[in-house]
């Protein structure tokens with residue numbers, strides 16, 4: 001019976017064929033422990049470049065743990081075993097410069113967390129920290145990042161105003177602008193719209209759809225409509241395992257695993 005279940009899991013994960021796609025990031029034998037407790041026991045996924053992949057599943061299934069492992073946000077609180085492959089390099093290895101790696105794999109959190117600084121400084125600050133002091137270049141990156149986050153027109157005359165005076169949706173888009181200012185390859189987002197009203201949510205979704213032209217995006221969401229609206233691929237997590245991973249249309253219209261069907265139909269979670 002156990003073997004039968006394993007085969008089912010493997011067959012379902014395999015209905016994404018990595019050889020047919022350009023993979024930006026992948027995990028191999030990933031397992032994550034908080035102390036003795038195993039939060040991720042089967043978490044192998046391949047993420048296609050310039051696509052949006054959603055991670056869905058009931059509360060406590062391990063979505064955030066998995067996402068946070070991808071750019072080593074869990075290093076201090078969890079033990080992460082296995083490989084996280086990025087450009088041929090295992091970024092889970094001890095030799096990797098985590099700070100530098102996060103320039104390539106950025107993260108946006110659930111609650112907008114702008115610095116208590118001006119809109120301009122929210123973006124320029126990290127760039128200066130990295131040694132960029134040319135005002136003209138900083139201006140250029142601030143503008144490009146805000147344009148990419150679809151908020152330049154709203155804030156271009158208010159760049160010196162406090163970021164804390166922005167609406168929740170604008171703050172979250174500023175956080176996205178801040179994350180992309182250092183030109184990452186991959187953007188990880190942990191329920192970026194869950195604290196936002198429907199209008200702001202829709203603006204953040206539009207922003208992500210624009211951004212996927214240049215970025216590979218991985219997003220945790222509890223919102224099934226959101227996953228189906230914006231993502232190309234969807235992974236269903238349950239009890240620390242990826243039970244099914246496929247093109248989003250297939251997951252929502254023709255799931256192969258009963259639990260996926262139950263979850264997306266609202267029967268549990």
Ligand SMILES: Nc1ncnc2c1ncn2[C@@H]1O[C@H](COP(=O)(O)OP(=O)(O)OP(=O)(O)O)[C@@H](O)[C@H]1O
Pocket residue numbers: 034039057058059060061062063064065066077
């Ligand atoms: N810092 C931590 N210390 C100990 N256990 C943790 C910690 N963070 C998460 N866990 C446990 O790991 C498991 C997975 O949690 P995780 O937050 O990754 O799930 P999730 O699917 O993202 O949940 P949610 O949808 O509620 O955010 C849960 O059993 C949770 O209690």
